[in-house]
Amino acid sequence: MSVLAFLIPVTLVMGALGLAAFFWSLRSGQYEDLTGDAERILFDADDTPLTPPRTSSRRDTTSKETTK
Amino acid sequence: MISSLTQAERGAAMLITLAGMVAGLAMAAAGQGDPMGAHGWIVLLFFALFFGLLARAAYGSDELEDRSLAYYDDPTKVGILLSLAWAVIAMGMGVWVAAQLAWPDLRFDAAWSGFGRLRPVHTSGVIFGFGGNALIATSFHIMQRTSRARMPGQVAPWFVLFGFNLFCLIAASGYLMGVTQSKEYAEPEWYADIWLVVVWVVYFTLYIRTLARRREPHIYVANWYYLAFILVVAVLHIVNNLAVPASWTGAKSYSAFSGVQDAMTQWWYGHNAVAFFLTSGFLGMLYYFLPKRAERPIYSYRLSILSFWGITFFYIWAGSHHLHYTALPHWVQTLGMTFSVMLLVPSWASAGNALMTLNGAWHKVRDDATLRFMMVAAVFYGLSTFEGSFMAIRPVNGLSHYTEWTIGHVHAGAMGWVALITFGSIYALVPGLWRRETMYSWKAVEWHFWIALAGTVIYVFAMWNSGIIQGLMWRTYGESGTLRYSFTDSLVAMHPYYVARAFGGLLFVTGAIIGAWNVVMTIRHVPRQVPERDHPTTSETMEPALPAAE
Numbered sequence: 001m002s003v004l005a006f007l008i009p010v011t012l013v014m015g016a017l018g019l020a021a022f023f024w025s026l027r028s029g030q031y032e033d034l035t036g037d038a039e040r041i042l043f044d045a046d047d048t049p050l051t052p053p054r055t056s057s058r059r060d061t062t063s064k065e066t067t068k
Numbered sequence: 069m070i071s072s073l074t075q076a077e078r079g080a081a082m083l084i085t086l087a088g089m090v091a092g093l094a095m096a097a098a099g100q101g102d103p104m105g106a107h108g109w110i111v112l113l114f115f116a117l118f119f120g121l122l123a124r125a126a127y128g129s130d131e132l133e134d135r136s137l138a139y140y141d142d143p144t145k146v147g148i149l150l151s152l153a154w155a156v157i158a159m160g161m162g163v164w165v166a167a168q169l170a171w172p173d174l175r176f177d178a179a180w181s182g183f184g185r186l187r188p189v190h191t192s193g194v195i196f197g198f199g200g201n202a203l204i205a206t207s208f209h210i211m212q213r214t215s216r217a218r219m220p221g222q223v224a225p226w227f228v229l230f231g232f233n234l235f236c237l238i239a240a241s242g243y244l245m246g247v248t249q250s251k252e253y254a255e256p257e258w259y260a261d262i263w264l265v266v267v268w269v270v271y272f273t274l275y276i277r278t279l280a281r282r283r284e285p286h287i288y289v290a291n292w293y294y295l296a297f298i299l300v301v302a303v304l305h306i307v308n309n310l311a312v313p314a315s316w317t318g319a320k321s322y323s324a325f326s327g328v329q330d331a332m333t334q335w336w337y338g339h340n341a342v343a344f345f346l347t348s349g350f351l352g353m354l355y356y357f358l359p360k361r362a363e364r365p366i367y368s369y370r371l372s373i374l375s376f377w378g379i380t381f382f383y384i385w386a387g388s389h390h391l392h393y394t395a396l397p398h399w400v401q402t403l404g405m406t407f408s409v410m411l412l413v414p415s416w417a418s419a420g421n422a423l424m425t426l427n428g429a430w431h432k433v434r435d436d437a438t439l440r441f442m443m444v445a446a447v448f449y450g451l452s453t454f455e456g457s458f459m460a461i462r463p464v465n466g467l468s469h470y471t472e473w474t475i476g477h478v479h480a481g482a483m484g485w486v487a488l489i490t491f492g493s494i495y496a497l498v499p500g501l502w503r504r505e506t507m508y509s510w511k512a513v514e515w516h517f518w519i520a521l522a523g524t525v526i527y528v529f530a531m532w533n534s535g536i537i538q539g540l541m542w543r544t545y546g547e548s549g550t551l552r553y554s555f556t557d558s559l560v561a562m563h564p565y566y567v568a569r570a571f572g573g574l575l576f577v578t579g580a581i582i583g584a585w586n587v588v589m590t591i592r593h594v595p596r597q598v599p600e601r602d603h604p605t606t607s608e609t610m611e612p613a614l615p616a617a618e
Contacts, residue, residue, distance in 0.1 A: 004400065007336055010307060011384050014300065018380050030286060031373065037286040038369035041214055042359065047500065048138055050216040050283035 069142055070125040077223050082122045084227065088115030095259065102318040103245040104259065107238050114234050139212040141501055143225040147205025148494055148501075150233060151198055152584040155487075158193025159577035165190055166573050170566035180244040188243045188255045194482065195253060195345065197236045202490045203349040204229055204271070207294045209497060210356045211275055214291060215282030224274045231267035235260055247319045251334045253341050254308050258321040261309040268302045289372045293352030296380055300344040308337035328395040335390035343383035346481065350489050351376075351418055354449075357493040358422055358442045362432060367424035371417050378414025382407050389460035392469065401462065408460030412453060419450030437510070437517040441492030444521060448484025452477060467543070472562065473535025476528050483524040483576055491516065491583055498587050503597045508589035516579040516586070523575030526568055534565035 025031065073081065089112055096108025165186050168174045175181050212219055219225055239256040242248070248255040256264075275298060279287060310324040325333050359366050366372050388396060388404030423446055426433055433443050455477050459468050468474060495513055499506055507513055541561065544552040 004332070007307075007333065010303065011336075014303060014384060015381060017299075018296075018377070022377055025287070031370075033286070034369045034373075035365075037288065038359070038365035040284065040286070041288055041356065042363060042365060044213060044216070047213075049136065049212070049218045051136060 069146075070121060072142070073222055077221070078122055078126055080223050081226070082119060082126070084223070085115045085119040085122060089119060098317045099319070100317075103242060103247045104257075104317065104319045106245060107242065107247075107259070107319070110237060110241060111234065114237065118230065135218060138218070139209075140219045140222060140225065141209070143229050144205045144208045144497075145501055147201050147208065147229050148498065148587070150229070151201035151205060151490070152494070152580070152587060154193055154197025154201060154236070155580045156577065156584055158190055158197050159573070159580050161186055161190040161193060163570060163573045163577055166566065166570040170563060170570055179246070185243050185246060188248065189240050191253065192236065192239050192243070192255065194487075195341075196232075196239065199346065199350075199486055199490065200232060200236070201229075202494070203294070203297065203345075203353075204232060206353050206356075206493055206497065207275065207298075207349070209501070210288075210290050210294065210352065211278045214284065214288035214356070215278055216284045217278060217281040219274065220277045220281060224270055228267055228271045228274060231263070231270070235264045235267060238263070242319065249309075249311065249321060249323065251308065251323075252338055254305070254334070254337060257319040258309070258311055258313050259319070261305065261311075265302070265306060268298065268305070272298045272302065288356070289366075289369065289376060290352040290356040292373075292376050293348045293355065296376070297344050297349035297352070300340060300348070300384070304337045304340050304344070308333055328391070331391055331394070332388065332396060332400070336384075336387040339387035339390060340384055342481070343379065343386070346486050347383075348379065350486050351379075353493045354418070354422055354442065354446065354489050357489075357496045358425060358439075358446070361436070361439045361442060361492070361496045362426055362429040364425055364429055367421050367427070371421050375414040375417040375421070378417065379411065382411045382414065386411060386460065389465065392462050392465040405460050405462055409457050412457040415453035415457075416450055419446050419453070422446035422449075437513040438492055438495040440517055441488050441495065441520075444517075445485050445489035445492060448480055448488065448524070452481035452485055455480065467539040468535060471535040471538040471542075472531045472565070473539065476531025476535055479531065480524070480528045483520070483527065487576075487580075488520060488524075491520065491580075494583070494587065498590055499594075499597075502591050504590055504594040505597050506590075506594065508586050508594050512582050512586040516582045519575050519582070520579035523572045523579065525572075526575065527572030530565040530568035530572060534562050534569075537561055537565075 070078065092108050092110070092112030092115060094108070095111060096105050099105035099108055164174065165183055168183050168186070175183070179185070208219065208225055235256070238260045242256060242260065247257050249257055254261075275291075275295060279291065311321040312324065314320040314322060323330050323333075355366060355372055385407040386404050388400045389408045390404075392401050392405070394401075423443070426439075426443055429439075433439050458464055459473070459477060468477075495507060498504070538558050538561070541553040541558040542551075542555075546552045
């Protein structure tokens with residue numbers, strides 16, 4: 001079954017990549033505020049991107065509050 | 069579309085289309101007398117069309133909007149329309165091939181209209197044309213919204229969208245000419261496969277670049293599902309399509325693997341195509357549009373993340389359950405079976421999570437057909453993942469494999485889950501995207517829902533019944549130890565179910581046509597919504613702005 005000598009390493013490498021992505025997400029604080037993360041997608045009534053920080057608009061300040 | 073590109077972007081786009089035209093011409097010249105030559109002409113015409121459009125506008129106005137103020141939605145809009153067009157064509161093909169099984173004369177004796185050539189047009193058209201375009205369109209929408217950032221550039225998204233559709237076009241036209249490498253869901257030949265890799269790499273980098281620009285620190289869970297879909301499909305596609313072309317001037321190629329090795333690679337690909345193309349990406353859709361439409365956050369966000377990592381780590385091992393009772397080593401079959409059964413846990417976690425999110429919003433499910441599409445999709449997701457785990461168990465597979473039951477299972481997933489969540493998401497997306505107040509006809513959405521549901525139920529029940537009858541007839545022995553029924557006996561027994569299946573499919577495609585009509589009418593006839601003010605307004609500040617005449 002030479003194919004397994006091929007498929008199993010490919011699959012293990014993909015698994016390792018997934019694991020690395022998971023640890024990255026864990027360490028970079030992706031899971032610090034799950035309740036807020038789930039709710040924030042519901043609040044984008046104006047449907048525009050957040051503006052860069054140099055222009056101080058109302059939306060920008062509210063986003064800082066919610067992410068902290 | 070083109071008017072919103074900068075001069076530099078128009079130049080880059082023209083260079084790309086020019087390169088495409090050269091490649092098409094080379095294929096047409098090299099592949100004379102072979103289907104590859106015909107594909108060369110298709111590629112040439114495809115890129116010439118876009119080159120012409122770009123050239124007409126090359127020196128047009130360069131007055132650009134401020135890109136930081138809005139998301140880039142044009143590719144999403146075109147993607148949704150392409151998805152609906154593919155839905156109508158490919159589901160129509162499905163009805164035709166289903167009808168051919170019931171009434172074989174419907175082939176009309178042409179080579180291109182045989183079941184073997186039309187069936188992949190149906191499967192690829194639905195999975196890649198309808199599903200793929202919907203995934204690309206919604207991923208562009210979701211990655212921008214959840215990142216609160218616009219996509220970088222305006223060439224890459226069009227390259228991904230149109231490049232992918234060129235792949236679908238080459239695939240579908242190739243099947244009609246008999247071009248296939250005979251691998252299910254991976255039928256296109258080597259040059260189409262190479263092209264898809266190019267498109268897919270651009271897609272992945274576009275997604276990552278958008279996430280890198282995000283102004284919202286958290287990466288919403290839907291993005292993880294979409295990313296897994298893009299990344300894993302890339303790896304699966306490359307490995308399964310490793311092949312040596314018989315010549316550089318023809319479409320034919322030979323797989324790098326042979327015999328059971330080839331079968332194992334194919335089903336490692338095939339099952340993970342179901343997992344990461346038809347499940348992971350569409351779960352991303354579910355996890356964004358269901359909470360948005362229900363106006364409630366997902367019931368357990370923690371569980372949605374856990375089920376993501378669950379399906380990511382489990383699914384990849386399940387493919388060998390397609391090869392029970394074959395030359396594949398027993399332990400590999402058992403491995404695939406074990407992981408398939410384990411998969412029930414993260415699958416039902418997602419289905420349950422979606423339904424629990426609706427707790428407290430059931431009145432909306434009752435009143436709003438769009439949300440009902442998503443609710444029923446989650447139910448079918450739960451049903452078909454349970455069925456899938458069950459069918460992967462070796463003795464059950466001994467009854468179900470090679471019968472119509474498998475077709476029923478696939479369609480419970482494809483119609484009940486994939487198509488219904490897609491239609492629900494499209495109905496949720498279209499009015500907002502085109503800045504319309506509502507869909508053109510909410511009654512049409514209701515009709516679509518009930519017709520699609522009826523079609524799915526008729527289809528799936530017909531195939532369950534016929535599959536089990538077929539499986540039982542094939543394993544019934546007479547007193548002398550010989551088979552009791554001939555294959556033809558079982559075929560005759562299938563006839564009424566084949567008729568029912570074609571009818572169920574006809575209902576489903578009728579729903580899709582109603583949906584496409586409704587979307588077009590929404591764009592053309594529903595008045596534009598007055599844009600909402602995105603800054604605080606009080607009655608005093610409003611007062612002086614009112615024109616004196618009114």
